[in-house]
Structure formats: structure tokens, C-alpha cells
Amino acid sequence: MIESARLSSLGEMAAGIAHEINNPLAIIQGSADLVNAALERGGIEPEKLARSMERISATVNRIAKIITGLKSFARDGSRDPFVPASLKTIVGEALELCQSRYRHNGVELHLDLPEEDLLVAARPVQLAQLLVNLLNNAFDAVDGQSDKQVCIAVKIEGQEVCLRVLDNGPGVPAELRDKILQPFFTTKAPGKGTGLGLSLSRAIVEGHGGRLSITTMGGLTCFEAALPLLPKA
Known part of the structure; x- marks a missing residue:
């Protein structure tokens, strides 16, 4: 799967x-x-x-x-050791794979990252996979619109760091927000997806001691991965 x-x-x-x-x-x-x-x-x-x-x-x-x-x-990073991982590096690796698709399809991608590089205890490959999944999901959400806006944001909330992907797509109805994170559930047209990307993303986040949620922020749909923040040495 x-x-x-x-x-x-x-x-x-x-x-x-x-x-x-x-x-x-x-x-x-x-x-x-x-x-x-x-x-x-x-x-x-x-x-x-x-x-x-x-x-x-x-x-x-x-x-x-x-x-x-x-x-x-x-590759499968599920057996990799947990190491201190730079969120800036992880965001950069995900952008290497996604930004061309965004650019060639007229999707504006914004970054809202702190000056300070934040560290989390992570399997870096898995966190990059998580972010790519969320960016692919956001791309599909805005596809077909004339105004296509997606933002990657990183914020500190208490002892957690929140990695957010926001889009100005049509949104996810409240009654579907739990279902959409289940395996094989998808709102996409047939042939457009397996229904596994978001469930895999949730499994990755939970495997890192965090949680994945879907909210609305300022009229934008927000997928947020809240992860434990590594304390400064």
C-alpha cells in the first residue's frame, strides 16, 4: 500500500x-x-x-x-533511524520535485518560513515524502481554477513545530475531514488518485509522534502536520 x-x-x-x-x-x-x-x-x-x-x-x-x-x-524510509532533521532542508528537497510542476501549470507557490532553521527528530526521507504528498494534494485542489495559490508555512506552536500546506481550492467539507485521511478514500475523479497519499501522510506524521489535521485558515484549506520540536542544544 x-x-x-x-x-x-x-x-x-x-x-x-x-x-x-x-x-x-x-x-x-x-x-x-x-x-x-x-x-x-x-x-x-x-x-x-x-x-x-x-x-x-x-x-x-x-x-x-x-x-x-x-x-x-x-525508497522506503520507514526503517531509517530518527535523526535531527532540518525543516529548511526537507522543504528544499520537496520543492526540487514539485516546483517545476507548479510553475508550468500556473500555480503560485509561496513560502512562509522562519529565519531560524528548526529541527525535528525525524526520518528525513519520510518527512520529504509527507510534504510532497501534501503539495500534490494542494496542486489537485487548485487545478482548473484561474487563480491558483499554494503556500508552505512553518510555525512554532508551544513545543511543536507546525508544517502547513495551504491552498485556495474549494475546500474540504467538515463531514469529510476525517474520512479523507482514511486509506482508499478520495474525492478525486476516477483515475486521478489512489486515495492513499493522505492516509500515508497521516501514518508518517503519527509515526513521528505528531498529528495531521485539516482546518481552514483565512479562507484557505490548511493541512497541518504538528511535530515535536527538538530543543536547542
Whole structure:
């Protein structure tokens, strides 16, 4: 069931990830073409060659980072040890996989993160999977609207850190808020989802000693993962 949910999430992100890899490939090709053209004309200045090589190297690193994120997301992290995990890093890893899909479909993604990096005791792979699931859910919620707004927010509430994904979609009726976190329950059209993403998300949060809830904040639907905050050393 968990494997099915992960693969479903990867399928939803596939088109965006293809764009995210194809764009840097075009940069590499363009840089290589410039170098080849200069060589055919009789040579290239060392400074221009160095700039082209730096551009190619940086772009290769970008692609490698995306692939590393994909490999991490696709694997089962349920047996990983709990370690102090940076929420900024986790948010960054999730964005690597989701932001291209958002950008190419006209979804505005906002970040509301504290200056201070907050730590939680976590299996980092699982928390990245949690956030990707919530971002995929928010994407589906606003899909089809002319105004598409999603926000990732991190707030401290007492001894907890609250990781929130908010969207301006049609919302979740109060009577469905418990059901929507159950396995195989979905409000999406047939073929649009397995009904496992949110139930897996709840299992991940509860496995970290937290809780996943659905509320409304300022007219926005909010999925909130409340996790124990690691005290400062």
C-alpha cells in the first residue's frame, strides 16, 4: 500500500520532473554548441571556455540533485533511524520535485518560513515524502481554477513545530475531514488518485509522534502536520 502511494505520487510529478530535467539539458546543449562553434572558427578564449564549462558543470549538478531527490523519494524510509532533521532542508528537497510542476501549470507557490532553521527528530526521507504528498494534494485542489495559490508555512506552536500546506481550492467539507485521511478514500475523479497519499501522510506524521489535521485558515484549506520540536542544544 505504501509503495503504491509513493509510485502514484511519482506519477503525478512525472511531467514536471521531465521539464525540470529537460530545461538544464537544453542549457548544456547550448553551451556545448557555443564551444563547438567557437572551435570551428579557429579557437575560443580561455575565459569564455571557462564560463561555458562552469555553466555545464553547475547544470549537471542541478540534474544530479533532482535525480538524488527522486531516488530518495522512491525508497522506503520507514526503517531509517530518527535523526535531527532540518525543516529548511526537507522543504528544499520537496520543492526540487514539485516546483517545476507548479510553475508550468500556473500555480503560485509561496513560502512562509522562519529565519531560524528548526529541527525535528525525524526520518528525513519520510518527512520529504509527507510534504510532497501534501503539495500534490494542494496542486489537485487548485487545478482548473484561474487563480491558483499554494503556500508552505512553518510555525512554532508551544513545543511543536507546525508544517502547513495551504491552498485556495474549494475546500474540504467538515463531514469529510476525517474520512479523507482514511486509506482508499478520495474525492478525486476516477483515475486521478489512489486515495492513499493522505492516509500515508497521516501514518508518517503519527509515526513521528505528531498529528495531521485539516482546518481552514483565512479562507484557505490548511493541512497541518504538528511535530515535536527538538530543543536547542
